[in-house]
Amino acid sequence: MSNKPDFVSIGDVSKHFGSVRAVDGVSLDIAQGEFFALLGPSGCGKTTLLRILGGFEAPNSGNVHIDGADMTLQPPNRRPVNMVFQNYAIFPHLNVRENIGYGLRKEGLSKQQIAERVDEALATVKLEGLGGRGATEVSGGQRQRVALARALVKHPKVLLLDEPLSALDKNLREQMRVELRALQQQVGITFIFVTHDQEEALSMADRIAVMFDGKVRQVDTPEHLYETPRSKDVAAFIGSMNFIDATVEGADGDALIVDAGPVGRIRAGLPADGAPAAGTTVIVGIRPEKLILADSPPGEGANSIRARLTAASYLGERSHYFLQVDGLAEPLSIARQNTQAQLLHEADAGSELWLTWSPASGIVLPAAG
Ligand SMILES: Nc1ncnc2c1ncn2[C@@H]1O[C@H](COP(=O)(O)OP(=O)(O)O)[C@@H](O)[C@H]1O
Ligand SMILES: [Mg+2]
CATH class of the missing domain: 3.40.50.300 (P-loop containing nucleotide triphosphate hydrolases)
Incomplete structure (x- = not known):
């Protein structure tokens, strides 16, 4: 500049x-x-x-x-x-x-x-x-x-x-x-x-x-x-994002460990201004394209959760999927480019899949606004 x-x-x-x-x-x-x-x-x-x-x-x-x-x-x-x-x-x-x-x-x-x-x-x-x-x-x-x-x-x-x-x-x-x-x-x-x-x-x-x-x-x-x-x-205004309520447990290296209720204990990105105190209520935001669908649980370090496909919509170059995690109020939204990966369809609704994402994809936001 x-x-x-x-x-x-x-x-x-x-x-x-x-x-x-x-x-x-x-x-x-x-x-x-x-x-x-x-x-x-x-x-x-x-x-x-x-x-x-x-x-x-x-x-x-x-x-x-x-x-x-x-x-x-x-x-x-x-x-x-x-x-x-x-x-x-x-x-x-x-x-x-x-x-x-x-x-x-x-x-x-x-x-x-x-x-x-x-x-x-x-x-x-x-x-x-x-x-x-x-x-x-x-x-x-x-x-x-x-x-x-x-x-x-x-x-x-x-x-x-x-x-x-x-x-x-x-x-x-x-x-x-x-x-x-x-x-x-x-x-x-x-x-x-x-x-x-x-x-x-x-x-x-x-x-x-x-x-x-x-x-x-x-x-x-x-x-x-x-x-x-x-x-x-x-x-929410800039693109779309999944929001998960969570409580801070503590920091571990460059990750923040939170208890995300039905989603379990997950690792999120450490906020630039440092880790909020243990016990703080936060929201973990994850962009739809950062959630990855998998057939098996991921290796060490990544987050994962079992979820059930509830809806699929095909949008040409990409697809949108909705997956329900037991206990969450709303399904999670996943966006995937339709490159090599096998497409999921409406008829696949009900199938159980793994959702995985890297700790850095989880953005820690204040609980209010
Ligand atoms: N001349 C005016 N008289 C009364 N209310 C106005 C006037 N101009 C703007 N407003 C109100 O101020 C707010 C902001 O308007 P505006 O600046 O036009 O918003 P934006 O451009 O972001 O759509 C709105 O609630 C609008 O109704
Ligand atoms: Mg205007």
Whole structure:
């Protein structure tokens, strides 16, 4: 990451609408050149926080600094920021070039300067040759690029993007993830990207802030967020996870020994901040793809439990299985790539199998939230 780790600095920002705490005490530092995602379910305050950064909404308390300057009370046009809105409204009566150059005309640049900047922006979003097209004569994906070019043409220090891919169909959305990431690397502008789509955030962002109910619950790289979530809420939101209630017995090397009731005594990963005291109630979280099906019990060191297949669903490149362990309230969910392993089917329901997993696959989470 670059030399300014607090290029965008959000200090204890809150915004209330009546009794709704849309943004509730958020503090974040975003680095220069970073691709940063705000991820959370609908209504968690992502758009409100982005609008506060853009100057379209004033916070009730807290402050916003960009590149060292206090922006808290500055209007949008005084901020080195541009925003791509969720419904990127482009002007239907203007052609592509005119749409992109629109904001520059108001800046009093010469025709020549505007033409050069528009050409540069068209090239950046790979729309060369389409400048003369009417805004309604381009596809959804191209319209999305026009909106991006219109924001980039003003050379902002920070680009704010509010669910910019949500209007596109699935294939185009996945293709645009790759392109948008490449474009951000190329222009080197700090991107703050809002989405409710976990995969979108994981595939594009350098770091992700997960928000619930106006609060930031965890900020991490995609890999850390998925591999070491710090709460049950975050773990369940980023992908899916099996949760098993357990009581800490003690540490053994780099494993934590817990009593997991019906699952028995198992070994889990030792939390980074050390072993919780013996007797502490915890939750052990295990991702579905880290549970392995076996015909016989595993060797020393791994965890294992006998379980009964209750359901199987075939999803093409992978299958999902559900296995019930006697005494557990819910079956465990297992995901397996359909490579060489023999498939299990609905007709196999009732068969008894071994489930095994490595200690490090068990993530120790606090019992509450
Ligand atoms: N202008 C507004 N007036 C009243 N309530 C609002 C306004 N804008 C947002 N809210 C409320 O604030 C909360 C957060 O909204 P929003 O920031 O749009 O969430 P997100 O973008 O994560 O879906 C929601 O409960 C929403 O209804
Ligand atoms: Mg929103």
